Each structure stands twice: as C-alpha cells, then as structure tokens.
Amino acid sequence: MICPVNARSTAPSVALVTCSEVPDLDPEGQHLLAALRERGLDARPVVWDDEDVDWSAPDLAVVRSTWDYATRRAEFLAWAARAAGATRLLNPLPLLEWSTDKHYLAELEAAGLPVVPSAFVEVGDEGDHPYLDVEHVVKPAVSAGSRDTLRLGAHEAARSRAHVAAVHAGGRSVLVQPYLTAVDDVGETALVFLDGELSHAMRKAALLPAGGGLVEGLFAHEDMAPREPSAAEVEVGRAVVAEAARRARAAGAEPALYARVDLLPDDDGAPRVLELELVEPSLFLDHAPGSAVRLADAVVRRLADPGGRGTAA
Incomplete structure (x- = not known):
C-alpha cells in the first residue's frame, strides 16, 4: 500500500484529498499546501479513489478538490466511511453524507433559515x-x-x-x-468560514445564461471579486454554520473545518441560502490574502485538539 506521507517524518501528517483530474491540487490547494508546510506539517495531495493509498498513514485527511464526487456519490461516501475509520477526516463523515444531497435545503428551511424556495x-x-x-x-x-x-x-x-x-x-x-433575477445585477455572495469564523467573502457573477446549455467539464467558470458582505448576509451565514455544527455534534462528530455559504438576494434584497458547501468548495484562498494561512492555522489547531471540538459555532 502506498503511504501518502513521508514515513520517516516525525511531523504531523496531513493528506489534502483531491481527485484524479487535479492530482497536484488546484491553485488554491497549492496555497494551502505551502502554508501547511511552512508550519512544519508533512502535507501531501492524495487522490481519494487511489486504491493504493493507506489512509491510516496521515494524522488528518482534509477533503478539498474531490470535484468528481457528484456523479459517484455512493462510491465517494463509501470511501469517506473507510477513510474516517482509518484516520481523522475533515470535514467529518456525517457532514459529507448530509451536504452532498441538496435535500438538506429543506432541513435548513425547517430549522427556520431563509433558503431559496426549493x-x-x-x-x-x-x-x-x-x-x-x-x-x-x-x-x-x-x-x-x-x-x-x-x-x-x-x-x-x-x-x-x-x-x-x-x-x-x-x-x-x-x-x-x-430564478431570483436580482442576481443578474447584484451577483451571488459566497461567505467562507474557517473553523467557524468568517474569513472572507466573494462576489460571484451570475453563472447561468438565459437559454444556455449544460456545463461541460468538472465545473462552470466563475467570475469573482472580493466583496464586503452586508450585516444581514453575515447573520444568515453564521446561523447556517451554527446549524451545521449542531448537526455534526448531534451525530457525534466535530464541526466543519471549513464551510462556504452561498447567498442570493430575493426580490426584497434579503439574503437567501442557495447552497451550503461542506465537501469540496472553492474557498478562494488564492483570491483572499491571508486566507490560506488562516486555514492552515485552523488545521494546526485541530491537530492539537484530539477531542475535535474546534472553535466552530
């Protein structure tokens, strides 16, 4: 079995989990990799469905760019269960299971959170x-x-x-x-939370053209820019992350290491949840200065916290 980390190293080992299309990670993954190594961690990219990987080798496996999971969800969750049985997996298995199916939006709505009508x-x-x-x-x-x-x-x-x-x-x-048409002018707001704390926000231009066809490849190209979120957006984002943390703890798991809450404005301008991304979201670490360092520091804190309670809400 191939070990994804250096067996001779005494430093804590971290596997950054990716897919075969980007085996060396995407640009933001490279930023995180460098930040982890600067903190003395033995960090390596590892492809999730590589059958030769020994998942008991790393001290922590952080799911990052596993972009091919959507068409292979059952296979991906079976891998996650095996990995979680061999090492510490973040985000934890219960959150991966819950958030990979958008039926979770109905559960967020039932919890009193404002979601896009679904x-x-x-x-x-x-x-x-x-x-x-x-x-x-x-x-x-x-x-x-x-x-x-x-x-x-x-x-x-x-x-x-x-x-x-x-x-x-x-x-x-x-x-x-x-379709909430205000997004065409205002755009979508993506709030990135690291260890339960708001790190940064991005504006994403509307992705879906009227009369357009299906996306080819792993994902649609995103037109992004930094954004200062409104107080209302931050309040909704924090409430969503707190609900995810509550669900994790109810399942006996630790809270999310990272989360991205995507918001759209409704006809009155109020923020509504489009998605809660807990599996493989772009966190825009290469667009937000200092964010890769903040995530690396969060990983270090988790490694030092065997109970896995973290600082998440």
Missing part, C-alpha cells in the same frame, strides 16, 4: 413541478459545479420537463428553484 421532484413523481410558469433553475439534487443545471424561462415548459426526465433517467432526484 421543490424536489423525485423519480416516479407525476405531474409538473410548481415553478414551470416562471423563470426557474432545474438541477440534480446531487450536483456540483453547475453541472447538469439549466436556467429555463416560463416559455420553455417542454424543455424543463425534458430535463427533469433526463435527470430522472439517471436515477437522480431533481431540485427546482425559481
């Missing part, structure tokens, strides 16, 4: 979804990087039904949401 169409459901007569977005309930996602107009009912059927044909549930 309807789920399960395989075998009959009848049309409730947003067919307005501009809307259709995506698989298990998806990442805007893949298999369409923005559709009220005049595109046939195309919407066909896309729902195509996703169902693959055995996947469908998530349908009304």
Whole structure:
C-alpha cells in the first residue's frame, strides 16, 4: 500500500484529498499546501479513489478538490466511511453524507433559515413541478459545479420537463428553484468560514445564461471579486454554520473545518441560502490574502485538539 506521507517524518501528517483530474491540487490547494508546510506539517495531495493509498498513514485527511464526487456519490461516501475509520477526516463523515444531497435545503428551511424556495421532484413523481410558469433553475439534487443545471424561462415548459426526465433517467432526484433575477445585477455572495469564523467573502457573477446549455467539464467558470458582505448576509451565514455544527455534534462528530455559504438576494434584497458547501468548495484562498494561512492555522489547531471540538459555532 502506498503511504501518502513521508514515513520517516516525525511531523504531523496531513493528506489534502483531491481527485484524479487535479492530482497536484488546484491553485488554491497549492496555497494551502505551502502554508501547511511552512508550519512544519508533512502535507501531501492524495487522490481519494487511489486504491493504493493507506489512509491510516496521515494524522488528518482534509477533503478539498474531490470535484468528481457528484456523479459517484455512493462510491465517494463509501470511501469517506473507510477513510474516517482509518484516520481523522475533515470535514467529518456525517457532514459529507448530509451536504452532498441538496435535500438538506429543506432541513435548513425547517430549522427556520431563509433558503431559496426549493421543490424536489423525485423519480416516479407525476405531474409538473410548481415553478414551470416562471423563470426557474432545474438541477440534480446531487450536483456540483453547475453541472447538469439549466436556467429555463416560463416559455420553455417542454424543455424543463425534458430535463427533469433526463435527470430522472439517471436515477437522480431533481431540485427546482425559481430564478431570483436580482442576481443578474447584484451577483451571488459566497461567505467562507474557517473553523467557524468568517474569513472572507466573494462576489460571484451570475453563472447561468438565459437559454444556455449544460456545463461541460468538472465545473462552470466563475467570475469573482472580493466583496464586503452586508450585516444581514453575515447573520444568515453564521446561523447556517451554527446549524451545521449542531448537526455534526448531534451525530457525534466535530464541526466543519471549513464551510462556504452561498447567498442570493430575493426580490426584497434579503439574503437567501442557495447552497451550503461542506465537501469540496472553492474557498478562494488564492483570491483572499491571508486566507490560506488562516486555514492552515485552523488545521494546526485541530491537530492539537484530539477531542475535535474546534472553535466552530
């Protein structure tokens, strides 16, 4: 079995978990790798589905750029369960299981959090979804990087039904949401939390063009810039991260090492949760000075905290 870290090193070892498409990590992963090594850690990128890896070797495995999980969720979660049985896995297994299926949005809403209105169409459901007569977005309930996602107009009912059927044909549930048009001008706000604390925020331009096609490749290109979030956005983001921490602790797991809360403005300008990213989100470490250092410091704190309580909310 291949050991992902240097067996001769006495430094704490950290595996940064990635996928075979980016075996050496993406640019932000390289920033984190350098920051970890500067702190004396034996850090290495490791591909999650490499069958030769000995997951008992690292002291900590941090899931980062596993961008191919969405089309292989069962396989990915089976790997995560094995890895979590061999080493300390962050984010922890219960959060990976929960957040890889967007049905979690209904649970966030039930917890009193403001989410983008969402309807789920399960395989075998009959009848049309409730947003067919307005501009809307259709995506698989298990998806990442805007893949298999369409923005559709009220005049595109046939195309919407066909896309729902195509996703169902693959055995996947469908998530349908009304398109919140304010995003075209204001953009999307991505709040990045490291060890429960807000680190930085980014503005993401609207990704889905009207009448556009499906994304090719692992993910859609994102047009980003730093953003100063509003007090209302920060309040919602913190509440979402606190709910995730509550769920982790209820499952006997430690809180998230990192989280990204993506927010859209509704028609009144109030922030609503589009996604809570706990698995493999871009954290924009290469766009926010000091953020890779903050995440590396959070990793060091977790390594020094065997109980895994962290500082997360």
